[in-house]
Amino acid sequence: MIQFMTDIYDGMKSFMVGMKVTGGYLKDSNLHEKETVTTVLYDGSMTLARDVVVADRFRGHLHNDIERCIVCKACAKACPIDCFWIDGEKTESNKLRPSRFDIDLLKCMYCGLCVFACPTGCLTMTKEWWGATFNNEDGSNLHGQIRRFGVGFYDEKQKGEVERKRLEAGEIKKKAAAAAAAAKVAAEAKKKADAAAAAVAKPPVVASAASAAGVIAPSAGAVPAVPAVPKPAAAPAVQPATPEVEKKTDAPQA
Amino acid sequence: MPELYSFFQTTFTSAPDWLLMVLAVVIPCSIAFGLIQAVAGGSTYVERKIAADIQRRVGPNKCNVGSLLGEFARATVRNGKDPRAGIGGKVMALLLTPAVPVLDIVDKVALKVAPGVMIFLADGIKLVMKEDIIPDAVDVPLFKIAPTIVLASAFGALAVLPYSDAWYIADFNIGIFYIAAITSLEVLGILMAGWASNNKWALLGGMRSAAQIVSYELPVGLAILTGIVISGSMSMQGITYDQFGFAPGGGAMAAGWFWQWNLFHPAMFILAPIYFLAALAECNRTPFDIPEAESELVSGYHTEYCGMRFAFFFMAEYAMMCVVCAIAVTLFLGGWSTGIAPFEALLMKTLPELSATGTLLKAPVFHWWGTLVHLVVFCVKTYFLVFIMMWIRWTLPRFRVDQMMTLCWKKLIPLSLACFTAVAIWMLVRQIIVANVASGMMGSELERMIAAEAKLSGITFWLRLLFSFAILGGLGWFFYKPLTPQQVEQRDMMTKASLNAGTAI
Numbered sequence: 108m109i110q111f112m113t114d115i116y117d118g119m120k121s122f123m124v125g126m127k128v129t130g131g132y133l134k135d136s137n138l139h140e141k142e143t144v145t146t147v148l149y150d151g152s153m154t155l156a157r158d159v160v161v162a163d164r165f166r167g168h169l170h171n172d173i174e175r176c177i178v179c180k181a182c183a184k185a186c187p188i189d190c191f192w193i194d195g196e197k198t199e200s201n202k203l204r205p206s207r208f209d210i211d212l213l214k215c216m217y218c219g220l221c222v223f224a225c226p227t228g229c230l231t232m233t234k235e236w237w238g239a240t241f242n243n244e245d246g247s248n249l250h251g252q253i254r255r256f257g258v259g260f261y262d263e264k265q266k267g268e269v270e271r272k273r274l275e276a277g278e279i280k281k282k283a284a285a286a287a288a289a290a291k292v293a294a295e296a297k298k299k300a301d302a303a304a305a306a307v308a309k310p311p312v313v314a315s316a317a318s319a320a321g322v323i324a325p326s327a328g329a330v331p332a333v334p335a336v337p338k339p340a341a342a343p344a345v346q347p348a349t350p351e352v353e354k355k356t357d358a359p360q361a
Numbered sequence: 362m363p364e365l366y367s368f369f370q371t372t373f374t375s376a377p378d379w380l381l382m383v384l385a386v387v388i389p390c391s392i393a394f395g396l397i398q399a400v401a402g403g404s405t406y407v408e409r410k411i412a413a414d415i416q417r418r419v420g421p422n423k424c425n426v427g428s429l430l431g432e433f434a435r436a437t438v439r440n441g442k443d444p445r446a447g448i449g450g451k452v453m454a455l456l457l458t459p460a461v462p463v464l465d466i467v468d469k470v471a472l473k474v475a476p477g478v479m480i481f482l483a484d485g486i487k488l489v490m491k492e493d494i495i496p497d498a499v500d501v502p503l504f505k506i507a508p509t510i511v512l513a514s515a516f517g518a519l520a521v522l523p524y525s526d527a528w529y530i531a532d533f534n535i536g537i538f539y540i541a542a543i544t545s546l547e548v549l550g551i552l553m554a555g556w557a558s559n560n561k562w563a564l565l566g567g568m569r570s571a572a573q574i575v576s577y578e579l580p581v582g583l584a585i586l587t588g589i590v591i592s593g594s595m596s597m598q599g600i601t602y603d604q605f606g607f608a609p610g611g612g613a614m615a616a617g618w619f620w621q622w623n624l625f626h627p628a629m630f631i632l633a634p635i636y637f638l639a640a641l642a643e644c645n646r647t648p649f650d651i652p653e654a655e656s657e658l659v660s661g662y663h664t665e666y667c668g669m670r671f672a673f674f675f676m677a678e679y680a681m682m683c684v685v686c687a688i689a690v691t692l693f694l695g696g697w698s699t700g701i702a703p704f705e706a707l708l709m710k711t712l713p714e715l716s717a718t719g720t721l722l723k724a725p726v727f728h729w730w731g732t733l734v735h736l737v738v739f740c741v742k743t744y745f746l747v748f749i750m751m752w753i754r755w756t757l758p759r760f761r762v763d764q765m766m767t768l769c770w771k772k773l774i775p776l777s778l779a780c781f782t783a784v785a786i787w788m789l790v791r792q793i794i795v796a797n798v799a800s801g802m803m804g805s806e807l808e809r810m811i812a813a814e815a816k817l818s819g820i821t822f823w824l825r826l827l828f829s830f831a832i833l834g835g836l837g838w839f840f841y842k843p844l845t846p847q848q849v850e851q852r853d854m855m856t857k858a859s860l861n862a863g864t865a866i
Contacts, residue, residue: 115772119634122757127840128852129415129756148419 166217167236171208175229178203182221182230190214191221364527365389389530393519401679402481408751410475415755421477427468429479434461491668496559499665503557508666508673510550515680517543522687523597523696525736526727536597537585540688541578544643547681548574551652554674555662566661569762570645570652576769577642577649583777584636587784588623588692601696602724605705606822607715616713619700620822620829624693627828628780628787633693635777637746640685642765644678646750648757649765686746687739694742697735708734791817 161167178195194207222230366385373381406421413420434457440446441454471478495501521536523529533539548571555567589595592603606621623629642649653661663674690696699705708731714723727735760768799806799813844852 111772111775115776118772123839124844124848125756126752127844128848129752130840131844132415132417133411133752 161234161236165234165236166219166232167234168212168232169210169215169221170231170233170235172229172231173205173208175227176205176208177227178205179226181224181226185220185224187218187220188214188216386530389528390520393524393530394516397516397519397680397683398676400683401676402485404679404682404747405484405675406475406478406481407748408754409480410477411748411751412755415752421480424477424480424483425468426464426471426479429483431461431464431468434464485672488668488672493668493670496665498559500557500559503553504665505670507550507554507557508663508670508677510553511547511677512550512673512680514543514546514550515677515684517546518684519680521597522684523601523691524739525697525732526598526724527732528736529598532596532598534599535595537589537595537600537688537691540684541582541585544681544684545574545578547643547677551662554666558662558665560665562658562660563662563664566652566654566658566664570662573642573645573649573652573765576766577639577773580635580639580769580773580777581643583774583781584632584639585688585692587628587632587777587781590781590784590788591623591626591629597691597696598724600691601698602721604695605698605713605721606818607713607721617698617700617702617705618826619695619698620825622693622695622698622700624695625825625829625832628784629693630828630832632777632780633689635773635780636689636692637749639769639773640689641750641753642769644681644685644750646678646682647754648760650759651762651765654759682747682750683743686743686750689746690739690742697739699734699738707731 178193180191180193183189183191183193190211192207192209192211193205195203196206198204217232219232222232365388366381369376369381369385370378410420412418437450437457438454438461441451443450446454495504518540520530521533521539523532523536551570551574552567555563555565555570558564588600592600594600594603604622605616606618607616619625624633641647645652652658653663658664663671666674699708708727709725710728710731711726713721713725716722795810795813795817798816799809802809802812804812
């Protein structure tokens with residue numbers, strides 16, 4: 108009984124002292140305003156998230172330099188969630204080369220263990236992370252990236268079919284858009300041409316296997332009429348299983 | 362709302378009676394519904410600001426009046442000037458043109474007083490605009506209906522709160538019983554949400570919440586029961602009027618002092634913190650927020666919810682806080698009464714009619730501005746308790762599950778049961794004392810009873826006065842006395858530790 112009462116007394120007392128301490132801070136909050144500690148204080152600027160400079164060791168989408176890959180499957184073994192799907196075939200010179208190199212982007216958690224495992228250093232992590240788009244039709248959204256790079260939702264047959272349908276729809280729209288834009292450009296020729304040239308001169312986005320850089324680059328909307336959007340230097344998402352589809356994907360850009 | 366009903370009856374004499382009755386309930390209900398949403402939204406801002414102040418952070422300071430409403434108004438005016446603007450756009454621009462300079466001034470004031478105050482509006486817009494995602498594996502009907510039940514149970518209690526002496530929505534003779542019944546429906550919705558989400562964290566959160574709320578209903582129930590025994594009424598207005606302390610021979614001046622509030626009844630003084638702690642647990646607030654413990658369960662029972670359904674849970678939590686605090690105000694802090702007898706007498710239009718032994722026959726009628734004062738007083742008292750809830754949130758860490766259960770079953774329930782028993786026995790003993798005192802007096806039986814009652818209530822009046830001043834003085838002394846060197850050292854040690862950690866404290 109005595110223990111019971113002392114427990115309650117102690118609890119109430121420590122609670123009240125705690126309230127007093129925090130209450131003191133609350134009361135003096137205006138005095139301490141200059142003392143507030145902040146690591147980074149948002150300055151209210153309205154830069155787009157897309158333009159944020161990421162840290163040096165940022166782990167974005169994966170990119171495999173497919174020419175140097177030796178199909179050792181070390182990355183698949185290192186992967187804690189088994190999101191790789193690699194098939195190899197022999198070349199004429201009796202060397203292995205990948206006939207299929209797929210990463211399921213839905214599963215990938217960007218841990219980077221596969222990059223450490225890669226003996227040739229052909230598998231790297233880019234700083235590319237943007238999966239959103241304003242256009243769902245041209246396959247530049249996350250679904251499109253998954254279809255192009257990883258296994259995603261579809262088996263091969265479905266993948267090719269869906270891709271074709273999307274492309275057809277996209278092509279019709281693009282043609283119309285291109286025609287409209289061309290007319291516009293013709294009307295105000297010189298100024299636009301300069302701007303377009305500047306846009307082309309912009310350095311291409313880091314070539315990522317998971318993104319057709321030309322399509323999602325922010326300048327894509329601004330220069331629809333300019334035919335030659337720079338293709339990324341390194342080949343994106345090699346999909347040997349469906350080469351025709353890959354070609355078609357590139358067609359509207361070129 | 363009786364006043365509105367009688368107003369309708371005199372104004373629209375030809376309308377059917379049932380329509381007026383329905384209107385007189387629906388209109389104040391929708392007003393309360395809209396207001397409580399605004400209060401719930403505003404509370405999120407207040408809470409974040411209090412948290413920032415206690416932890417010496419900056420808090421929300423970016424989304425100001427000028428950057429949300431001002432930009433909207435400016436953009437509308439700009440669009441109205443565009444030659445392509447439609448008639449609607451032009452009308453909107455015309456309406457908003459005078460608002461722009463006003464909003465600029467408001468923005469300047471708000472920047473000084475409450476920077477970032479519009480964050481709750483932006484949050485609300487965001488939640489409304491969000492996609493309503495329903496995962497594939499959930500039990501869809503239950504998943505959809507759960508937030509509605511939680512919100513309805515919190516809002517249902519608003520109907521009988523005694524906002525003011527004449528301006529209230531309804532006053533049942535079982536008002537507080539109705540509140541206890543309808544707020545306990547909340548656990549049903551929470552459990553439903555946890556179960557239907559088909560998610561282990563959500564299920565754990567729902568189960569924990571069920572265990573917690575069912576346990577803490579008991580001390581809450583006992584505290585309410587004791588209040589009912591003391592007041593002799595279950596109606597919220599009845600409980601409030603009882604705390605006026607009308608007594609035979611007391612007169613209007615003696616009725617309405619703050620020491621007549623139930624808080625300064627010795628048993629209720631012990632029950633008040635018990636009720637408050639248990640109420641914290643019932644709203645799932647810190648330190649009892651184990652159902653949504655972020656570090657253990659992702660977000661508890663509303664892990665799978667997003668958009669407006671999540672906002673329902675959020676709003677229900679803040680509405681529940683307000684309801685629970687309003688009950689505490691009614692039970693312990695004299696409801697809408699100001700606590701100063703001469704001031705109350707000033708607000709009265711007609712004096713109350715008392716029976717010979719001091720029971721209230723006819724409640725006093727107040728001036729309309731007196732009613733307004735009472736409304737404000739009630740809201741201020743309620744929000745003060747909500748503020749204390751927020752203050753506690755940033756003082757105490759979260760309990761473990763077993764600590765929470767131990768506190769309830771081994772500490773709060775025995776204490777509240779003891780208080781309840783003591784009050785019940787005192788009620789009997791008081792009758793015996795009255796009879797004994799009366800037997801030693803002169804006159805007829807009724808006269809002797811009245812005299813004895815008057816004598817006893819006179820004694821309790823002065824005893825309560827002493828008790829209340831002792832308690833208020835003690836509290837004041839405790840909070841104004843500077844911290845002991847040992848306590849200061851302890852506090853500074855913790856502050857320095859968090860400063861050295863390099864994190865924003």
